[in-house]
Amino acid sequence: TQLLEQSPQFLSIQEGENLTVYCNSSSVFSSLQWYRQEPGEGPVLLVTVVTGGEVKKLKRLTFQFGDARKDSSLHITAAQPGDTGLYLCAGGTGGSYIPTFGRGTSLIVHP
Amino acid sequence: DAGITQSPRYKITETGRQVTLMCHQTWSHSYMFWYRQDLGHGLRLIYYSAAADITDKGEVPDGYVVSRSKTENFPLTLESATRSQTSVYFCASSRGTEAFFGQGTRLTVV
Numbered sequence: 001t002q003l004l005e006q007s008p009q010f011l012s013i014q015e016g017e018n019l020t021v022y023c024n025s026s027s028v029f030s031s032l033q034w035y036r037q038e039p040g041e042g043p044v045l046l047v048t049v050v051t052g053g054e055v056k057k058l059k060r061l062t063f064q065f066g067d068a069r070k071d072s073s074l075h076i077t078a079a080q081p082g083d084t085g086l087y088l089c090a091g092g093t094g095g096s097y098i099p100t101f102g103r104g105t106s107l108i109v110h111p
Numbered sequence: 112d113a114g115i116t117q118s119p120r121y122k123i124t125e126t127g128r129q130v131t132l133m134c135h136q137t138w139s140h141s142y143m144f145w146y147r148q149d150l151g152h153g154l155r156l157i158y159y160s161a162a163a164d165i166t167d168k169g170e171v172p173d174g175y176v177v178s179r180s181k182t183e184n185f186p187l188t189l190e191s192a193t194r195s196q197t198s199v200y201f202c203a204s205s206r207g208t209e210a211f212f213g214q215g216t217r218l219t220v221v
Contacts, residue, residue: 031208033209033210035210040214040215041214041215042201042203042212042213042214042215043154043201043210043212044212045209045210045211048208048209050208088153088154090154090210092208096142096161097142097205097207097208097210098142098144098156098159098169099144099156099205099210100156101146101153101154102153103151103152103153104153104154
């Protein structure tokens with residue numbers, strides 16, 4: 001059972017476009033993370049959100065945690081080819097951080 | 112160098128053979144994890160460990176064995192490899208709510 005559903009699964013866009021990736025669950029998470037993975041490498045943490053309604057910005061990336069702490073979104077403004085990669089959301093539900101991952105969104109940004 | 116390292120990076124083995132994937136971290140993080148990554152399934156947790164000598168099953172533990180006699184090492188053993196275990200395996204450790212991943216081991220079972 002996949003606790004975290006990500007959409008879309010694939011995204012192919014042109015440089016300069018904006019995009020939003022979603023991460024949804026029926027479970028409440030104590031925290032939620034977004035990771036980015038490049039081919040041949042392990043995932044690398046981008047951000048952690050903890051508070052319902054929280055918004056965090058990382059340059060052109062904006063992350064939002066839903067008010068009920070069941071969902072999150074990642075918005076990229078003016079995408080660049082360097083943003084190409086697999087974006088994964090992950091969450092922990094208990095006192096110990098045992099991350100469960102979504103299936104990921106594969107993003108390709110064409111020059 | 113500090114970090115988390117996996118070995119080997121690539122491995123081809125035959126069905127029925129035992130194979131061990133190694134994972135070593137230099138941070139002394141308490142928690143360590145093994146995931147497998149397959150197309151269409153994302154990252155699935157195989158086993159995790161909260162400390163030396165404490166391990167627990169994840170979502171897909173069948174066919175795998177782990178041990179953790181020292182905090183820094185967390186090897187994963189496939190007792191009798193099957194083709195369905197062909198995958199990319201990632202080891203990770205965590206500090207708070209951040210997980211740090213190795214570069215992965217690509218295992219092919221023929």
